[in-house]
Structures are given as C-alpha cells and as structure tokens.
Amino acid sequence: MKGKHIKNSPITIDVNPFSKAKLIHKYSQLIKPQLIFGTNGQKDTEFMNPYAVATNSLGEIVVVDSWNHRIQVFDKNGKFKLSFGSSGKGEGQFNGPDGIVIDKKDNIIIADTDNHRIQIFDSKGNFIKQFGKNGKDDGQFFRPFGVTLDNEGNIYVADFGNHRIQIFDSEGKFLKKFGKEGVGNGEFNYPLGIAVNSRGNIIVGDYNNHRVQILSSTGQFIQKFGQQGSGDGEFKFPWHITIDENDSILVADISNNRIQIFDSDGNFLTKLGNVNLSSPTDIVLDKFGRIIIVESTSSQVSVF
Numbered sequence: 001m002k003g004k005h006i007k008n009s010p011i012t013i014d015v016n017p018f019s020k021a022k023l024i025h026k027y028s029q030l031i032k033p034q035l036i037f038g039t040n041g042q043k044d045t046e047f048m049n050p051y052a053v054a055t056n057s058l059g060e061i062v063v064v065d066s067w068n069h070r071i072q073v074f075d076k077n078g079k080f081k082l083s084f085g086s087s088g089k090g091e092g093q094f095n096g097p098d099g100i101v102i103d104k105k106d107n108i109i110i111a112d113t114d115n116h117r118i119q120i121f122d123s124k125g126n127f128i129k130q131f132g133k134n135g136k137d138d139g140q141f142f143r144p145f146g147v148t149l150d151n152e153g154n155i156y157v158a159d160f161g162n163h164r165i166q167i168f169d170s171e172g173k174f175l176k177k178f179g180k181e182g183v184g185n186g187e188f189n190y191p192l193g194i195a196v197n198s199r200g201n202i203i204v205g206d207y208n209n210h211r212v213q214i215l216s217s218t219g220q221f222i223q224k225f226g227q228q229g230s231g232d233g234e235f236k237f238p239w240h241i242t243i244d245e246n247d248s249i250l251v252a253d254i255s256n257n258r259i260q261i262f263d264s265d266g267n268f269l270t271k272l273g274n275v276n277l278s279s280p281t282d283i284v285l286d287k288f289g290r291i292i293i294v295e296s297t298s299s300q301v302s303v304f
Contacts, residue, residue, distance in 0.1 A: 037078035084125030131172030178219030225266035
C-alpha cells in the first residue's frame with residue numbers, strides 16, 4: 001500500500017476552507033514516535049541500511065533490509081514474523097534490493113537493484129516470478145530503484161541508471177517507457193522514488209537533479225518542484241516518495257534528514273514535526289493511520 005491512493009490514512013478529506021491548515025497541523029505536530037524497532041546487525045530484527053518499507057492488508061510492516069540482501073516482515077507492533085532472501089543471483093536471492101510495493105493480493109514486489117530485475121513473492125516470501133535483466137532495451141534495467149502500482153495493478157519502475165521510467169502490466173509484460181538523461185522537463189538524472197496518485201499522475205523523485213517531477217499517466221510533463229538546498233521545498237538527493245489520501249506528496253529528503261510534505265501540485269506545506277531522523281529513505285502510511293519511516297543510517301523503523 002505504498003505510492004498510491006490509500007484508505008484510512010492519517011489525513012481525511014476535508015473540503016472546508018481550513019482543510020490545508022488541518023493537514024499541515026496533523027503532520028507538523030508529529031514529534032515522538034509511538035514505536036521504534038531495529039538496530040544495526042545481521043540477525044533477525046536487525047538491519048544494515050534498510051532502504052524501503054511497505055505495509056500489507058493485515059498492517060504487517062515489510063522492510064527491505066538492503067545490505068543484508070533480504071526482506072524482513074513484522075507485525076503491526078514491530079514483532080518479527082519472518083524473513084526471506086539471501087545474497088545471490090538465483091530466484092529469491094537479492095543483490096542490494098531497494099524498492100518495494102505490495103499489491104491487492106498482498107504479493108510483495110521488490111526492485112532487486114543490483115541484479116537489475118524485479119522479483120515478485122507471495123505474502124509468505126515464496127518466489128512467484130521475476131522479470132528484467134541488465135541492459136538498455138525495453139524491459140531491461142540498469143539498477144532499478146523505486147517501484148509502485150496504479151489502480152489497475154500495472155507496475156511502474158524507476159530505472160535509475162537508464163534515466164527513465166518503465167511501465168509493465170501485472171504479469172511483467174512491458175507496456176511503455178518515458179524519460180531520458182538530462183535536466184529539462186520530463187528528463188531525469190537518476191530517477192529513484194516513484195508514486196502514482198489517485199488521478200493517475202506519476203510523481204518521480206529526480207535524485208541527482210534534486211527535484212520532484214509530476215507527469216501525466218502517459219508520461220507528459222506537468223510540473224516540477226524543488227532544487228538543491230536545505231530550505232523549505234528544497235532537497236538534497238530526494239529518495240522514496242509516497243502519496244496520502246489527499247494526494248499530498250511525502251518525500252524522504254535523505255541528506256537533509258527530514259520528510260517534506262507538499263500538496264498535489266507541489267506546493268510546500270510542512271515538514272514532518274520536530275523529529276530527529278537519521279537519513280530517512282522511505283515513508284509509508286498504514287491501514288491504522290500511522291506513518292512509518294525507515295532510517296538507513298540508524299538502521300531502524302520509526303512509527304508515528
């Protein structure tokens with residue numbers, strides 16, 4: 001339930017004139033996490049640079065434990081349930097995985113970044129299928145990072161090293177691509193985070209251009225926001241992105257150690273409370289209305 005329209009998020013739709021103020025208040029008042037779990041290491045419940053997180057229909061928290069080359073699954077209270085994966089190139093093995101999204105069947109879709117492929121597992125971690133390989137042709141990748149879904153179940157992949165976005169159907173069949181390397185509108189310099197909002201617009205974290213771009217469902221440029229810096233609305237290497245129920249855009253601003261929130265048009269709203277974060281790389285909203293953040297440097301998950 002990451003990177004798409006989400007029910008039961010912390011934000012409720014409010015059409016009165018004070019709705020934006022209420023939204024800002026909700027995010028800016030989050031100060032102390034209600035739950036923290038994880039530490040640096042290789043055992044169960046320990047992480048080495050966790051880079052991404054998602055939640056399923058049960059509210060379980062699924063963490064991409066990137067440098068341990070595995071996925072760990074926890075219940076809603078942070079209690080360890082299972083892990084799967086190991087270092088390697090075989091089915092069900094990983095090499096520095098980074099992106100995750102969970103579909104309506106609770107299947108777990110992973111961007112296996114340095115194996116240049118996407119792998120799909122069931123909710124218990126059993127391998128289902130994979131697609132992609134190293135290359136520049138349609139359906140090939142060079143270090144895929146972000147992955148998300150639209151309402152039809154199509155899979156969107158931020159093809160980081162090829163400076164483009166690729167779209168596949170739910171079975172992994174290539175549908176379309178857009179983008180190329182550059183600094184112009186609709187061009188990318190290592191796209192990393194990706195999300196799709198309720199209108200079908202595609203929001204991309206343009207990592208090395210220190211900005212976010214909004215594109216139509218067909219890949220046409222709509223809007224961009226951000227530049228390199230530490231001020232409100234500026235970024236230092238934006239990482240993963242998620243969308244709340246109002247189509248507000250939440251960005252993990254990793255090198256500024258913060259989460260920034262923007263409206264659906266990219267106007268800055270607020271930062272996530274007075275919170276001390278350590279290189280946040282991903283953020284997700286769960287079915288209980290909680291905000292879940294992975295912090296790569298401190299190797300922990302914080303739940304607000």
